[in-house]
Amino acid sequence: MSLKRNLGLDILSEKYAYATDETTGYTSARKIPDNWVATSCGYCSVGCGMFVGVKDGRAVAVRGNPAHPVNSGTLCPKGLAEHYTLEAPDRVKYPLLRKNGKFTRISWNEALDAMAENFLAVQAKHGPEALGVISTGQLVTEEFYTLGKLVQLGFGTSNYDGNTTLCMSTAVSGYKRSFGSDGPPGAYEDLQKADVVFLIGANIAENHPILCQHLEANPRKTLIVADPRVTKTAMISDVFLPLKPRSDIALINGMIHVLIQAGMIDRDYIAHHTTGFEELAQAVRKYTPRYVSEITGLEEELILKVAFLYGNAKAAFIGWTMGVNHSTKGTETVNAINNLALITGNIGRDGASPFSITGQCNAMGTRESGFASSLPGYRKFENADDRRELAHLWGIPQERIPAADWPIPTLSRPRLRKRFARSG
Numbered sequence: 208m209s210l211k212r213n214l215g216l217d218i219l220s221e222k223y224a225y226a227t228d229e230t231t232g233y234t235s236a237r238k239i240p241d242n243w244v245a246t247s248c249g250y251c252s253v254g255c256g257m258f259v260g261v262k263d264g265r266a267v268a269v270r271g272n273p274a275h276p277v278n279s280g281t282l283c284p285k286g287l288a289e290h291y292t293l294e295a296p297d298r299v300k301y302p303l304l305r306k307n308g309k310f311t312r313i314s315w316n317e318a319l320d321a322m323a324e325n326f327l328a329v330q331a332k333h334g335p336e337a338l339g340v341i342s343t344g345q346l347v348t349e350e351f352y353t354l355g356k357l358v359q360l361g362f363g364t365s366n367y368d369g370n371t372t373l374c375m376s377t378a379v380s381g382y383k384r385s386f387g388s389d390g391p392p393g394a395y396e397d398l399q400k401a402d403v404v405f406l407i408g409a410n411i412a413e414n415h416p417i418l419c420q421h422l423e424a425n426p427r428k429t430l431i432v433a434d435p436r437v438t439k440t441a442m443i444s445d446v447f448l449p450l451k452p453r454s455d456i457a458l459i460n461g462m463i464h465v466l467i468q469a470g471m472i473d474r475d476y477i478a479h480h481t482t483g484f485e486e487l488a489q490a491v492r493k494y495t496p497r498y499v500s501e502i503t504g505l506e507e508e509l510i511l512k513v514a515f516l517y518g519n520a521k522a523a524f525i526g527w528t529m530g531v532n533h534s535t536k537g538t539e540t541v542n543a544i545n546n547l548a549l550i551t552g553n554i555g556r557d558g559a560s561p562f563s564i565t566g567q568c569n570a571m572g573t574r575e576s577g578f579a580s581s582l583p584g585y586r587k588f589e590n591a592d593d594r595r596e597l598a599h600l601w602g603i604p605q606e607r608i609p610a611a612d613w614p615i616p617t618l619s620r621p622r623l624r625k626r627f628a629r630s631g
């Protein structure tokens with residue numbers, strides 16, 4: 208530290224100077240950029256629109272994009288700190304190759320050559336399916352699509368996944384089991400249009416803060432929150448259900464039971480759009496309010512109250528996140544949620560939807576553009592028409608599109624059989 212600084216004569220006036228920015232107003236002079244670059248927040252799945260302020264080639268500030276429909280110019284604390292990640296000291300900025308046990312910086316050309324060489328060598332020796340690709344939830348959709356195409360056509364394997372199977376596999380499976388596709392049938396706009404919003408295993412006030420703006424913009428709604436913890440979201444609810452951990456299926460089945468008994472179901476919707484209603488009714492017969500109360504720890508009156516609130520709604524929205532998805536019974540819970548929406552016809556209308564709120568900013572990107580369990584556009588590996596259509600769009604022979612059992616039958620099943628025979 209300089210003598211002037213030690214004596215208090217240097218107050219770092221340049222560093223702490225203030226000035227007026229024409230967009231943001233009176234602010235730290237260091238944070239006034241040369242230009243603002245439009246982008247999206249890379250943290251959570253709300254996908255807020257933002258501008259990054261760039262000065263002398265460095266990101267120095269961020270601000271919300273007022274024209275973006277999701278956040279209308281606001282950002283949560285995570286988004287407001289987004290630009291700091293660009294200069295994090297441990298950020299990886301160049302390709303690194305492990306040489307003699309140590310990471311060494313290499314050029315992009317060297318990196319591409321090394322990857323191509325190693326991928327080809329592995330596939331030449333063990334077959335196309337010996338290669339797998341794990342991506343993330345942070346790419347933009349166009350990148351996901353390109354990566355999926357590279358893996359499925361270039362590498363010739365369907366061994367490709369993003370964060371989807373780590374955090375969202377139960378939502379994927381639950382949607383697929385209920386609807387045959389894992390495209391969520393709702394949207395964030397539904398939060399503003401529903402008259403009942405039921406959040407289960409979702410703490411949006413802390414994890415997806417800007418979604419609370421959508422709730423606030425809907426003063427007519429009743430907010431029901433089911434969570435074993437008194438979260439910040441629970442604190443803003445109209446009805447809080449502090450249920451015991453792992454008792455959410457019982458709660459949903461109990462609501463279904465109550466609504467069937469009370470005749471508060473949409474028989475027309477059930478008849479035209481569902482199968483298996485009688486089996487469901489039979490399966491939930493034992494989930495009386497008393498039985499559900501014993502499992503969940505909730506008062507019987509509370510169970511009846513939320514069932515009637517949901518059943519009387521003109522448009523009811525159920526949102527969930529990892530509290531459901533990461534449960535050991537996550538898929539079944541998603542199915543139970545979908546069942547509740549289906550028997551009341553709360554799907555396919557404004558404000559009415561069972562909706563999995565994802566974690567990462569573009570967790571849906573992998574699912575939409577093709578990965579381990581589907582082809583781009585939610586087309587199915589197991590559907591020949593889907594494969595034919597995609598081959599036509601891509602201008603390639605259909606045989607090059609991975610099928611459900613592809614490429615295992617031709618390449619590795621005999622080896623697997625041999626291995627099992629040996630181990631048996």
Ligand code: SF4
Nearest residue numbers: 248250251255283286
């Ligand atoms: S709500 Fe999510 S997307 Fe929006 S600023 Fe916060 S972290 Fe970013």
